[in-house]
Amino acid sequence: MTQIPTFTLARTGDQIPALAMGSGTKHRIKKKAETDNPKETATEELTQLLTDAITYAGFTHLDTAETYTTEVEVGEAIKRSKVDRSKVWITSKYDSGWRVEYPASTPSGPYEALTKSLKKMDLEYLDLYLIHSPFFHPDISYITVEEAWRQMEKLVEDGKTKNIGVSNFNTEMLEKILKVAKIKPQVDQIEFHLYLQNQSPGVVQFCQKNDILVEAYSPLTPILPHRITNGGPVDELVEKLIKKYGVTKNQLILRWVYQSGVLPVTTSSNKDRLKEALGMFDFTIDKEDFTELTELGATFHYRGFFNKYFEEGKI
Template sequence: MPALGLGVFQTPPDETRDAVTAALDAGYRHIDTAAAYGNEREVGEAIAASDVHRADVFIETKVWINDFGYAETLHAFEKSAGKLGVDQLDLLILHQALPGDFERTLEAYRALETLLADGKVRAIGVSNFMVEHLTALLDRATVVPALNQLEIHPYFQQNAAADFGAERGILPQAWSPIGGITFYRDSGHVNALEDPTIGAVAEKHGKSPAQVMLRWGLQHGRSVIPKSTKPHRIAENLDVFDFELSAEDLAALDGLETGKRGGPEPDAVTLETFSREIPEA
């Protein structure tokens, strides 16, 4: 899996096709989507229309909580694969834990294990799983998740969940890696792109604040999936492999932790509050 990919969370379907096309043209080979984003079809269309061979593009998508359960999750694969226009997914993960119905979560993961054994997916994983969720899952799972996709950026680093997983071979993957910009108003974060500490490091290296945050995530051993719909930003976000942050730089960004989550609290995720029916392919 390429360490850096394009995320398409909250990208409208009519903009997704162009964003993915721009990413592939810029050199991206990893696209992250989800059934709940409502844009899997457009991701698939852009990949199919590209000159890049399908085998060279790593496609990652997620099963939403409405489709948890063994049979339901097997069918969720069919829905996602159908929309994406592929027979095999490179990575399929559970989008959230359902803490109030964790047995259903475990059955969904068991379905992922079946899909893996059947060769319909190349790897499986989870997203937004805290230490207690990973512990309960590992007690029952036969396959260790390949990764755990988490909200990770300098303002909210989730080291407990990331480190717990990494110690067990679960790669931390950062969603919203550019400062949690999706959730400023709800979380109380300032705009990380205007943060003076990040800006000083960026100026030192002749890079943008976004590039510095992505490099910070990569040097901490994480995968990062920044989102953008602007071709020049998409290209800029990929241009992070020609410089290295010093230990001092890393420590400065590490020191920005606020403890404030931008996304929903994991224990607040229920079918009552976050239900979203996923259409057929």
């Protein structure tokens, strides 16, 4: 089984596995359509997939969130896998809301939210807890981002999570937290791929300068035909490079993310595809090929999430 390398988190020195299995959008949508009470009810299909991700594919990092409604499956998968809790890194996220129709699930803030999530997952602690979105407004989040961060720090102090961070934050929102933080954010999870190398201006460089690890959701976007419907500028080069390195498209694209110093969060409904993904650690993209991929990718722009908010300058 492939040995998964790690990134080191600057504040704690904790070793975070460099590839995560996500249980987000596609799993949330399917679960919502099939389950009457998705937040409290574990589906057998997803529970088994997450179990297979651990025991068959070899994943050691599972990513979930309050808004995904998949925390309960993550907890069940840990039990079913019979793997020692300390051997699997668990990340979840506080649902801070993102528009009036979708306010924060837990109005009092992240402290109560994680307390409920831990009970739901039957876990004593998380390895990493993130604020899911930066859209803090009285009618959506009910508290300020500064108050939310104070609660996040209290979660660390009380042993409910080992590390804290954010998701979808731009430099302005990160600076707000850094000004008041006793415990600095360890991670910013953003949409990141060849066609979106900065979710917001300069955010990757800002994070790297401030010892904040960048995680990438939707890293495979450039090779997904339902998103890039008419093809993109890296297509021809990708075909050439998968032959050169003897790898799959998924492995090549995930490897590019990893070699960018970014932790990819990937997903699939197929346990063999999940196992295949770990092959990204079995080769290295040459410097010249990496540069060509990066430069070609930068000539095309595609954003899959929060388009309206970026266009209006709200993120």
